[in-house]
Amino acid sequence: MNYTHSGKLPLSPYSMFSVLPERGRDGEDYPSLAQFRLIGTAVIGEDLVGIRGGNGLSDGYNPFDLYGRAERARGKPLPPHLVFAELDERNPSDACAFLNAYGPLEGTSNYRLLSLDELRQWKKTASRSPVPEVYFGSLLGEVPLLPDLPSPQDDHYEYSLRQFWRAQGDFEFSLRLHAALVARRDRLQKLKQVLATKETKCDFRGPNQERQYVNWAREFVMTTMNANLSTLQPRVARVPNTGAVTGVWGCYTLLEAMYLMLFLDIAGWTGRITQCEKCCLLFYTTLDRGNYCSPVCENRARALRAYHNRKGES
Secondary structure, three states: OOOOOOOOOOOOOHHHEEEOOOOOOOOOOOOOOOOOOEEEEEEEOOEEEEEEEOOOHHHOOOHHHHHHHOOOOOOOOOOHHHHHHOOOOOOHHHHHHHHHHHOOOOOOOOEEOOOHHHHHHHHHHHOOOOOHHHHHHHHHOOOOOOOOOOOEEEEEEEEEHHHHHHHHHHHHHHHHHHHHHOOOOOHHHHHHHHHHHOOOOOOOOOOOHHHHHHHHHHHHHHHHHHHHHOOOOEEEEEOOOOOOEEEEEEEOOHHHHHHHHHHHHHHOOOOEEEEOOOOOOEEEEOOOOOOOOOHHHHHHHHHHHHHHHHHHHO
C-alpha cells in the first residue's frame, strides 16, 4: 500500500479511499473502482439520464485521486465536493454537467432501458448536454479537477432529479455552515447569511444570540455529517487474483465519498474552506484573512469600499 504525505493528515493513505462496489453476500469488500462518469446527461421526465462512460469496474476512477491533488490555496482548481456545493438548483444544467463530470451520486446499478420515445428525446437533448470543462470553467472561473474522459457505452443510467437536489441541498448547507463556523471574523453575520440563502428561519434573540446560532449550526453539521459517514469504516480486503490483502475504506457511493472528503477537510489543520465575501464562491485558504477567492474579487471589493467612503465624505 502506498502512503503519500499530505498536509492534512500525517502519512494519509489516499490510496485506501475510493468508491467500491457494493459488498457481496459474504459482506466482503472488493478493492475495485466502482465510480464512473456519465456522458450526454439530460433531463428526461423527472430523471437525469446519460450513457455510461467506460465498460466496467476495471475502468472506474477514484474521486480521492482528485481530492488528493487539490491545492489548499485560492484560485486553484476545486475537487469534486466543492464543485458539488456550488451547484444551483434553479438550473438543471448544473446537475447534468456534474453527472457528466463525476457520475451518479448513489448506486452503480441504476440502469435504465429507454422506450423509443424516451430514446428519441434523449438523443435530441443529449447533443446539448453541457461539457464539464467548458461549463464549470465558466461557472467557477477555473476548470475543476476532473477524471479522464471515458469512452461512451450503449447503456443508459438514470438518477432522480429530485433526489439529486435533495442530496445536494443538504451537503451544500452543511459545508457552508461549517465554513461560517470556522470563519475568522463576523461569524454570526456569515451564519445568518447562509441561513437566509437557504431560506431557513432561525430567529434567536437575546444576549447569547451568537452562541445559539453557533450551537444550532454545529448540531446540524454534526447530525448530517455523521448520518452520511455511519457506514464508512476502514477494512482489510483481498487483492484480486493474489494471496495478498490490502487496506480499503468502505465507501460505496460518490455522495459518501464527498462527505468523507469534507470530513478530511474538517479533520485537517492546514487550511480551511471559506466563502468569498464578494462572489460567494467556495475556496481553500491558509491565510487568516483570506476573504476573497481571487485578486479580481479583492480589487472589486476594495474599489467598492473606496467608492462608498468617497460618497460618505461628500
